[in-house]
Amino acid sequence: MSDLKPADLAKDAAARAAVALVEPGMKLGLGTGSTASVFVRRLAERVAAEGLELRCAATSKATADLATSLGLKIETLDELGWLDLTIDGADEVDPDLNLIKGGGGAHLREKIVATASDRMVVIADKMKVVEHLGEFHLPVEVVPFGKEATKKLIERVLDGHGLAGRPVKWRNGPEGGPFLTDEGNVILDLYLGRIADPEKLGRDLSSIAGVVEHGLFLNICQLAIIGGEDGSVVELEREDIG
Numbered sequence: 001m002s003d004l005k006p007a008d009l010a011k012d013a014a015a016r017a018a019v020a021l022v023e024p025g026m027k028l029g030l031g032t033g034s035t036a037s038v039f040v041r042r043l044a045e046r047v048a049a050e051g052l053e054l055r056c057a058a059t060s061k062a063t064a065d066l067a068t069s070l071g072l073k074i075e076t077l078d079e080l081g082w083l084d085l086t087i088d089g090a091d092e093v094d095p096d097l098n099l100i101k102g103g104g105g106a107h108l109r110e111k112i113v114a115t116a117s118d119r120m121v122v123i124a125d126k127m128k129v130v131e132h133l134g135e136f137h138l139p140v141e142v143v144p145f146g147k148e149a150t151k152k153l154i155e156r157v158l159d160g161h162g163l164a165g166r167p168v169k170w171r172n173g174p175e176g177g178p179f180l181t182d183e184g185n186v187i188l189d190l191y192l193g194r195i196a197d198p199e200k201l202g203r204d205l206s207s208i209a210g211v212v213e214h215g216l217f218l219n220i221c222q223l224a225i226i227g228g229e230d231g232s233v234v235e236l237e238r239e240d241i242g
């Protein structure tokens with residue numbers, strides 16, 4: 001990986017540091033996205049080099065396919081029951097280690113896996129660290145049935161948060177049709193700018209029947225490993241907060 005671009009070097013630095021957290025016999029959750037993919041590659045290298053015994057669950061079909069192609073055995077979350085550690089990427093990380101996730105459309109499974117783990121660790125490059133969540137669009141997974149009515153209800157919630165008129169867009173897939181999640185749902189991306197009250201916004205979105213899950217990960221992540229383009233890493237821990 002010597003010809004990596006600076007952003008990839010940062011992801012690789014964070015991924016290597018996360019691989020060092022893995023202990024023999026662990027049950028691991030594997031995230032989704034480009035940073036999580038670097039982690040999966042580095043993990044597979046360590047497993048091959050050390051003959052490490054691990055049990056892994058993936059947060060998406062894409063990650064399961066990648067891990068399997070690298071020789072890692074993937075089991076379902078139900079087979080594993082509960083996980084010791086989940087390593088995943090993020091679209092934004094705030095100073096309280098609250099996150100926006102779902103840029104890859106996998107935030108539903110990612111949240112299920114992260115909250116079924118003793119510990120969630122996020123790996124990211126420095127560009128993902130923000131003062132306030134919301135510059136990155138907030139993905140909301142929506143059931144296709146009645147999706148336009150659900151969109152109206154989401155817009156009503158945004159009105160109540162002083163976010164009236166902010167663009168909300170159905171996500172398209174690579175072929176131009178609607179993006180479909182691994183669960184067969186669609187995604188509405190909310191372009192909000194600064195989210196003043198993520199807790200309340202999350203609660204209000206979750207109260208809508210057609211909303212399956214939003215991409216706000218609040219009080220879930222315990223450690224963020226932030227990689228720099230020079231290969232350095234900074235660790236932000238939840239205990240450091242406050």
Ligand SMILES: O=C(CO)[C@H](O)[C@H](O)COP(=O)(O)O
Nearest residue numbers: 033034035089102103104106
């Ligand atoms: O939440 C995610 C996928 O649903 C990803 O972790 C997030 O989008 C970050 O991806 P990348 O590492 O490619 O920037």
